[in-house]
Amino acid sequence: MASQFEATSSWHYTRGFSSFVLWVFPMKIIFGIAALCVPAAVLTATEVFPKFTLETENHVVEITSRCPEGYVTCDRVIYKGVNKKTGAAITLRGETMHHPCADGVTPCRFLGYRFRNGKHVYLVWEDADGEQGTLEVRAGRQALLTERGTWK
Numbered sequence: 001m002a003s004q005f006e007a008t009s010s011w012h013y014t015r016g017f018s019s020f021v022l023w024v025f026p027m028k029i030i031f032g033i034a035a036l037c038v039p040a041a042v043l044t045a046t047e048v049f050p051k052f053t054l055e056t057e058n059h060v061v062e063i064t065s066r067c068p069e070g071y072v073t074c075d076r077v078i079y080k081g082v083n084k085k086t087g088a089a090i091t092l093r094g095e096t097m098h099h100p101c102a103d104g105v106t107p108c109r110f111l112g113y114r115f116r117n118g119k120h121v122y123l124v125w126e127d128a129d130g131e132q133g134t135l136e137v138r139a140g141r142q143a144l145l146t147e148r149g150t151w152k
Helices: 002-047
Strands: 051-056 059-065 077-083 089-100 107-117 120-126 132-139 142-151
Touching: 051 132, 059 142, 077 107, 077 120, 089 120
Parallel strands: none
Antiparallel strands: 051 059, 051 142, 059 077, 077 089, 089 107, 107 120, 120 132, 132 142
8 A cells, every 4th residue: 555655646746746847937938038028118118108398599398298198187297407508407397287177177278387496486388389388487476587489
């Protein structure tokens, strides 16, 4: 009986090990391939968000909306502005601005973007034609800068 148990035990062990080997090695290959694909997917995901560039006489402003396509409003908008004369750059986080619908709550017509930097508010307005825009920097009610430009 003991020899029969040993043979059966040995057979199950060998068969079990083979099954294990046949299962583990393909899984390692699959996980290895998946691990290679994940960084590529992450890099590709950063390119999905649209970028819009407003070029004025003295500034270049790049706007990136980091919300999925189809969202009416977005509070994850990135502003990257560069002064053409001095090279000074600033990056801010902001939101979209919309004119409310008749109910006073639902956002309707898109107006532009708003970004805050301490007491300063950076506004980037889009004209109705979609080709022109305005960069405005305000401190309270006082306009510190107003420049019109073209969307590129």
